[in-house]
Amino acid sequence: MPATYDIIIIGDGCASMMLLEALSRRKGFDTINILLLGEGAKLDRSWCFWEKEMPRPYQSMVKQTWNKMAVLSSTLTKTETLIKRPYHYIPGEAFFAYFTEQFLPVHQNVHHLLAPVTGIEGRPGRFTVHTQQGSYHTAQVYNSGFTPAPPKVEVWQHFRGWFIEWDQPVHDPETVVLMDFDVPQDKGFSFMYVLPLSSRSALVEYTFFGSTLWEAQTYEAELKVYIEKKYGTGYRITRAENGKIPMQLDVFSATGPCGEINIGTLGGMVKAGTGYAFRRMRHDSEALAEAWFNNKTPQRAGSSKRFAWYDSLLLWIIQYHPEACKSIFTQLFAGQKMEQVIRFMDEETKLPEELLIFSTLPKRIFIQALFARRPKSAQKSLLKSEPVFSTT
Ligand SMILES: Cc1cc2nc3c(=O)[nH]c(=O)nc-3n(C[C@H](O)[C@H](O)[C@H](O)COP(=O)(O)OP(=O)(O)OC[C@H]3O[C@@H](n4cnc5c(N)ncnc54)[C@H](O)[C@@H]3O)c2cc1C
Numbered sequence: 001m002p003a004t005y006d007i008i009i010i011g012d013g014c015a016s017m018m019l020l021e022a023l024s025r026r027k028g029f030d031t032i033n034i035l036l037l038g039e040g041a042k043l044d045r046s047w048c049f050w051e052k053e054m055p056r057p058y059q060s061m062v063k064q065t066w067n068k069m070a071v072l073s074s075t076l077t078k079t080e081t082l083i084k085r086p087y088h089y090i091p092g093e094a095f096f097a098y099f100t101e102q103f104l105p106v107h108q109n110v111h112h113l114l115a116p117v118t119g120i121e122g123r124p125g126r127f128t129v130h131t132q133q134g135s136y137h138t139a140q141v142y143n144s145g146f147t148p149a150p151p152k153v154e155v156w157q158h159f160r161g162w163f164i165e166w167d168q169p170v171h172d173p174e175t176v177v178l179m180d181f182d183v184p185q186d187k188g189f190s191f192m193y194v195l196p197l198s199s200r201s202a203l204v205e206y207t208f209f210g211s212t213l214w215e216a217q218t219y220e221a222e223l224k225v226y227i228e229k230k231y232g233t234g235y236r237i238t239r240a241e242n243g244k245i246p247m248q249l250d251v252f253s254a255t256g257p258c259g260e261i262n263i264g265t266l267g268g269m270v271k272a273g274t275g276y277a278f279r280r281m282r283h284d285s286e287a288l289a290e291a292w293f294n295n296k297t298p299q300r301a302g303s304s305k306r307f308a309w310y311d312s313l314l315l316w317i318i319q320y321h322p323e324a325c326k327s328i329f330t331q332l333f334a335g336q337k338m339e340q341v342i343r344f345m346d347e348e349t350k351l352p353e354e355l356l357i358f359s360t361l362p363k364r365i366f367i368q369a370l371f372a373r374r375p376k377s378a379q380k381s382l383l384k385s386e387p388v389f390s391t392t
Helices: 014-024 092-106 216-230 278-294 305-320 322-335 338-345 351-359 363-372 376-380
Strands: 004-010 034-038 046-050 064-066 068-073 076-081 087-091 110-114 117-123 126-131 134-143 156-166 175-180 189-198 201-210 235-246
Touching (some): 014 034, 014 092, 046 278, 156 189, 201 216, 201 235, 201 322, 216 235, 305 322, 322 338, 338 351
Parallel strands (some): 004 034, 034 110, 068 175
Antiparallel strands (some): 046 087, 064 087, 117 126, 126 134, 156 201, 156 235, 189 201
16 A cells, blocks of 8 residues: 555545545546545434535435425414525435445545544645554645544534334425424524425434533433424334534634645534535535646635624524524524525625625624624634544
């Protein structure tokens, strides 16, 4: 096995595979030697996102697409057709099956080694990557896995969900319930998320935005109450899924301490205000691949300053006034078309549109957030104990 590569990619999860796929569509890919370093961890997760047109190969991984979306609350029942941007669901099994069974076997220039990375040294053009199985040299490192001191994450989107099945039709398979706020808010801002996979099956997730993670029983007690209240008894639980997504500004950065390029969650691709990253990582992969082949500085896909600022206000409210969140989100969806909210969440709106959106939200709490928001330096502290990628 060679000790020197043109590119080393650390981590064999979502962002790394997307980057490989984007690189592979460029002329000359087969002549570059790539080392993909991973832990071989089975990532038991799925991805949902809004997208008008899905490019290959992602199109073939989509298991479900919803053309209608509902948001429910004690004061709101709103369902709208998603004309321009349907909501797609890619199960992790389909994503990784494509890469391990189809992509990697045909690209012999990519060496996939299960060897956890223990350190990165050097500088752009001359890196050494240390692993549990030896050290490797390269000019370019893309890192989605290794963190010497994991960033401290204060706000998580954390959840537990059940895949459930019924003998009779129960769900409307056309409509995804993005948020149902008709759940107790006493433990923090929370909602149910219902992805109907057919009229007789669904993934129902109890989701929190906040800093305290709960034991499985806490999520499950409410899942049971909710499912039985909304749909009835007589269901079977076929699988459980849980996870936590960092909702944080400033603790992730586009490059690491040696000048390596951070990608995925580590590279700040998770939108702090929503927890979505799939679409953004795809765009970032394109930018990185284009830059590598043209020897240019990449135009990274992270949040603009304006949207990062909006997210910082929301995160402050989530952290210090979670009781205000139900009415903020209810008013957000009540006050405009759903596709406009999606464009806003995907950071595609213009300032005048955003002012209109803000005019529909509770004002006092945002003014409070404006004045009370902590200085950025306070958000940069590092925690040495808990790995940020522990998602279950
Ligand atoms: C449960 C869950 C559900 C999500 N759902 C959505 C969704 O529906 N829509 C959306 O847009 N976003 C979603 N996200 C956010 C985001 O899209 C995912 O977290 C995505 O997997 C991030 O990709 P990544 O490559 O950065 O991290 P990962 O996919 O977690 O990959 C990181 C990889 O690095 C490896 N690694 C870690 N340490 C080392 C080391 N020292 N050496 C070598 N390898 C290492 C890990 O084993 C892992 O394979 C979700 C996140 C989670 C946690």
